[in-house]
Amino acid sequence: MPFAVRCFFPTFALMERNREASPQGKPKNIYARGADDGALMGLYFVVLFAFMVLSTSVPFAGVAGMCMVMGVPLLSFYFLRRTHRSAHGMTVFSALWMQGITTFACGALIFGLASFVYLKWVDPGFVRSMLEMAAGYYADAGDQYAMVAEELDMILRNNAIPPAPAIVMAWMWLIVFSGSLLSMIVAGVVKMLKVPVRG
Numbered sequence: 001m002p003f004a005v006r007c008f009f010p011t012f013a014l015m016e017r018n019r020e021a022s023p024q025g026k027p028k029n030i031y032a033r034g035a036d037d038g039a040l041m042g043l044y045f046v047v048l049f050a051f052m053v054l055s056t057s058v059p060f061a062g063v064a065g066m067c068m069v070m071g072v073p074l075l076s077f078y079f080l081r082r083t084h085r086s087a088h089g090m091t092v093f094s095a096l097w098m099q100g101i102t103t104f105a106c107g108a109l110i111f112g113l114a115s116f117v118y119l120k121w122v123d124p125g126f127v128r129s130m131l132e133m134a135a136g137y138y139a140d141a142g143d144q145y146a147m148v149a150e151e152l153d154m155i156l157r158n159n160a161i162p163p164a165p166a167i168v169m170a171w172m173w174l175i176v177f178s179g180s181l182l183s184m185i186v187a188g189v190v191k192m193l194k195v196p197v198r199g
Contacts, residue, residue, distance in 0.1 A: 038106020100183020
């Protein structure tokens with residue numbers, strides 16, 4: 001986790017400096033921008049995943065992870081707003097939305113690779129431990145959650161835990177789907193905000 005945190009912020013600063021130093025006469029298209037932003041978003045998701053893994057043993061990690069979840073819309077807004085400002089407010093809604101989708105898709109690929117490596121080779125028992133923890137939680141939550149606890153126990157007893165590739169693919173589809181919806185909302189907000197007139 002400390003390595004992931006140390007990796008994200010210096011990488012973010014370096015890519016921002018490189019972007020500012022790039023030739024102004026060759027603006028990037030929305031797909032190139034989305035790929036660049038997706039690399040940062042992917043690192044962000046990796047750090048978020050690290051906090052999620054540590055949340056079982058470090059209470060602060062769970063709080064930090066929730067803060068990072070709430071920061072995803074802000075990071076998406078930053079990326080799309082920057083693009084809109086660099087185009088002096090001339091970008092269309094569909095272009096901003098597509099850039100957001102591309103950003104989350106590229107970020108999901110990086111996150112998927114990192115999470116697959118972790119679930120497959122670093123801690124293969126992570127999913128089972130999470131299911132055992134959830135089963136215990138629902139068992140103690142009251143009769144209204146007894147059915148959920150029984151279903152989780154059945155999965156554990158029958159060793160019907162999904163393999164790492166299936167879990168990672170589900171996470172990646174969740175990121176892309178929710179990211180596309182979030183990008184649609186953020187793109188609309190960005191379009192509504194005024195852009196300072198070029199002096």
